[in-house]
Amino acid sequence: MESPQTLTTHLAFKNIPKFKNITIMVDLVAPLAVGELAPRAVLAEMLDNYTAIYDSKLKVARHLAELFGAQFGVSVLKMGALAVIRCYFVVANDAYLPQN
Secondary structure (H helix, E strand, O other): OOOOOOOEEEEOOOOOOOOOEEEEEEEEEEEOOHHHHHHHHHHHHHHHHOOOOOOOHHHHHHHHHHOOOOEEEEEEEEEOOEEEEEEEEEEEOHHHOOOO
């Protein structure tokens, strides 16, 4: 029986005060395995477009628009011998939002 693959998570924080948005990016990195590419792509698509509350891409987009144009996304990347699932979130900086 094969042992489970090692999954590496990398978080990077950059404080750039001149921008009015806060971006959070998370990379989930694992060794590239051909048999896992399709499931990763399906997982990224599902995470990017659907939730238990917002069951369509349109509902997700409408809710994000209500949050001062917040954005998020999930994609699958290949970097050399590594497979990466990248999740990103962009939200407005509280300092630039109305007090209410």
